[in-house]
Amino acid sequence: MIKPRALKPGDTIKIIAPSSTLGNVEGLSNAIDFIKKHGFKVSLSTNLTHATPQRFSTTGDRIRKTELENAFKNDDIDAIIALRGGAGSIDLLDIIDYDIIREHPKIFVGYSDITLLQLAFLKKANLITFQGPMLIDLTEGDSQVLNQNWSTLLSIISAGDALELKNPIGSKWSKTITEGRGRGMLLGGNMTMLSLISNTQYMPSTEGSVMFLEDVDLAPWMVDNIFTSLIIKGAMNGITGLVFGEFPHYGFEEALKNSSAAAFLFNDLFVEDYVDSTIKDIIIDILIKKLQNIPSFVDFACCHGKYITTIPMGAMVEIDAKEQKLSMLESAVS
Numbered sequence: 001m002i003k004p005r006a007l008k009p010g011d012t013i014k015i016i017a018p019s020s021t022l023g024n025v026e027g028l029s030n031a032i033d034f035i036k037k038h039g040f041k042v043s044l045s046t047n048l049t050h051a052t053p054q055r056f057s058t059t060g061d062r063i064r065k066t067e068l069e070n071a072f073k074n075d076d077i078d079a080i081i082a083l084r085g086g087a088g089s090i091d092l093l094d095i096i097d098y099d100i101i102r103e104h105p106k107i108f109v110g111y112s113d114i115t116l117l118q119l120a121f122l123k124k125a126n127l128i129t130f131q132g133p134m135l136i137d138l139t140e141g142d143s144q145v146l147n148q149n150w151s152t153l154l155s156i157i158s159a160g161d162a163l164e165l166k167n168p169i170g171s172k173w174s175k176t177i178t179e180g181r182g183r184g185m186l187l188g189g190n191m192t193m194l195s196l197i198s199n200t201q202y203m204p205s206t207e208g209s210v211m212f213l214e215d216v217d218l219a220p221w222m223v224d225n226i227f228t229s230l231i232i233k234g235a236m237n238g239i240t241g242l243v244f245g246e247f248p249h250y251g252f253e254e255a256l257k258n259s260s261a262a263a264f265l266f267n268d269l270f271v272e273d274y275v276d277s278t279i280k281d282i283i284i285d286i287l288i289k290k291l292q293n294i295p296s297f298v299d300f301a302c303c304h305g306k307y308i309t310t311i312p313m314g315a316m317v318e319i320d321a322k323e324q325k326l327s328m329l330e331s332a333v334s
Contacts, residue, residue: 001126001127001128001185001314001315002102002105002125002126002127002128003105003128003331003332003333003334004079004105004106004107004108004127004128004157004333004334005078005105005106005107005333005334006157006158006159006160006333006334007040007078007079007107007154007157007158007333008078008158009039009040010039010040010041011040011041011078011079012040012041012042012043012076012077012078012079013035013040013041013042013043013077013078013079013080013081014043014044014045014071014074014077014079014080014081015032015042015043015044015045015048015080015081015082015083015135016045016064016067016068016071016080016081016082016083017045017047017048017059017064017067017082017083017084018064018067018068018082018088018089018092018114018117019082019083019084019085019086019087019088019089019112019113019114020084020085020086020087020088020113021047021048021083021086022048022083022084022136027139028048028135028139030138030139031135031136031138031139032044032135034138034146034150035138038150038154043076043077045067045071045083046067047059047063047064047067048083061091061092061095062095064088064091064092065092065095065096068092068096068117069096069097069100069101071106072100072101072104072105072106073100073104077106078106078107079106079107079108079109079157080106080107080108080109081109081110081133081134081135082109082110082114082134082135083134083135083136084112084134084135084136085110085111085112085113085114085134085190086112086113087113088113089113089114089115089116089117090113090116090196090197092117093116093117093120093197093202096117096120096124098120098121098124098125099125101121101124101125101127102124102125102126102127105125105127107129107130107157107333108121108127108129108130109129109130109131109132109133109134109153109157109310110129110130110131110132110134111131111132111134111189111190111214111302111303111304111308112190112193112216112303112304113190113193114134115131115188115189115190115193115194116193116196116197116202117129118131118189118313119187119189119193119194119197119202119203119204119313120197120202122187122204122313122314123201123202123203123204124202126314127314128312128313128314128315128332128333129312129313129314130153130156130157130310130311130312130313130332131189131212131302131303131310131311131313132149132152132153132156132157132308132310132311133149133150133153133308133310137149137308138150140306142306144170145170145306145307148168148170148307149307149308149309149310152168152308152309152310153310156310156312156328156332156333157310157332157333158333160331160332160333160334161328161331162327162328162329162330162331162332163327163328164325164326164327164328165309165311165317165325165326165327165328166309166323166324166325166326167299167300167301167307167309167324168301168307168309170307171301171305171306171307172246172299172301172305173299174297174298174299174300174301174324175280175297175298175299175324176296176297176321176322176324177283177284177287177296177297177298177321178287178293178294178295178296178321179295179321179322180241180293180294180295180321180322181241181295181318181319181320181321182210182239182240182241182294182295182318182319183210183240183241183316183317183318183319183329184208184209184210184239184240184241184316184317185208185209185210185314185315185316185317186209186210186212186311186312186313186314186315186316186317186326187204187206187209187210187211187212187313187314188211188212188213188243188313189212189213189214189303189313190214190215190303191213191214191215191218191223191226191227191230192215192218192226194213194230194235195226195229195230195233198229198230198233198234198235199233199234203235206235206236206237206238206239207237207238207239208238208239208240209238209239209240210239210240210241210242210243210317210318210319210326211235211236211239211241211242211243212242212243212244212245212300212302212311213227213230213242213243213244213245214244214245214246214247214300214302214303214304214305215245215247215304216247216248216249216250216304217248217249217250218247218279219275220275220278220279220282223247223279223282223283224282224286227282227283227286228286228290231286231290231291236291236294239291239294240294240295240319241294241295241296241319241321242287242291242294242295242296242319243296243297243298243300243319243326244283244296244297244298244299244300245299245300245301245302245303245304245305246299246300246301246302246304246305247276247279247304248304248305249275249276280298280299283298284298295319295320295321296321297319297321297324300324300326311326312328312332314332315328315329315330315332316328316329316330317329
C-alpha cells in the first residue's frame with residue numbers, strides 16, 4: 001500500500017468537486033476560514049458551484065477528471081478534500097489516469113459518492129485514502145461536534161497517530177452484533193456505492209479484510225436488497241470483521257421543519273425510531289443467516305451522521321466487536 005505524506009502546518013489543502021455541487025453556499029466561507037484558522041492554506045476548485053443542467057454533477061466529466069488529476073500532480077497541493085458527495089463520481093472511473101494517482105500520492109478525504117473514487121484509487125493505485133469530513137461538513141454549527149470531527153481527522157492525517165477508533169461521547173452508542181476480533185485491511189464505505197462497483201475492475205479484493213458499510217436515507221427494504229446483493233456478488237467472502245455505520249434519515253428532518261409539535265413528536269418517537277430499528281433488525285437477521293460468526297457491530301459514528309470519525313481506507317486494523325471499536329495497527333501516512 002502507498003501511504004500519502006502526512007499533512008504539516010502551512011500545507012495547502014485543495015477543495016475539489018468530483019461529485020455534486022452545493023445547492024446552498026451559505027456557510028462555505030466559514031468552512032474555509034475554519035481550515036485556515038488551523039494553520040493550513042486553501043485552494044479552491046473552479047467548479048464548486050457550477051452544475052450541469054441535465055444531471056447532478058458539478059461540471060462535465062472531462063473538467064472534473066482534469067481538476068482531480070491536476071490536484072494530484074500539482075506539487076503545491078499537499079492534501080485533497082472533496083466538497084461533498086451526491087452523484088457523479090462513477091462517470092470518472094473509466095477516464096482517470098491512475099498512474100497520476102500512484103505517482104503523486106496525496107491525502108484524499110471524502111465519503112458517500114466519493115467512496116467510488118476511493119475504492120478505485122485503492123485498486124488501481126494502491127493508495128490509502130480517508131473516509132472523513134468533507135468541506136460541507138465543516139459548516140457544522142455545533143462547535144463541539146465540528147472540533148471533534150476535525151481533531152480526529154488531523155490526528156490521523158497530520159500527526160500520523162494509529163488510533164483506537166470508537167464513537168465519541170455525545171454520539172450514539174454502538175451495539176455489538178457478534179462478539180469477536182479480526183484483523184485485516186479496512187475496506188468499504190457507502191453501501192450503495194459498493195453495490196454499484198462490486199464485480200468491476202475498480203473493486204478491490206475483500207478477502208481477509210475488515211469491512212465498513214454505511215448509508216443514508218434508505219428505506220428498510222433497500223438496506224435488505226443492497227446488503228443481500230453484496231453477499232450474492234461475493235463482496236463479503238472471506239472478510240474478518242464487519243462494521244456498520246449509522247443509517248440516518250435526513251428526509252425526516254426536512255419533513256418536520258414546518259410540522260406542528262404533535263407531528264414532530266409522532267414522527268420522531270415512532271416513525272424514525274421504527275425505521276432505524278427495522279434496519280438494524282434486517283442487518284442482524286441477514287448476518288445470522290448468511291454471514292455467521294463474523295465479528296460485527298452497528299452504529300459506528302462515521303460519514304453520514306453528525307459525528308464523523310475518520311477511518312483510513314486501505315490501512316491495517318483490528319476489530320473488537322465486543323468493545324465496539326476499530327484499532328489502527330499502523331499509521332496511515334508516511
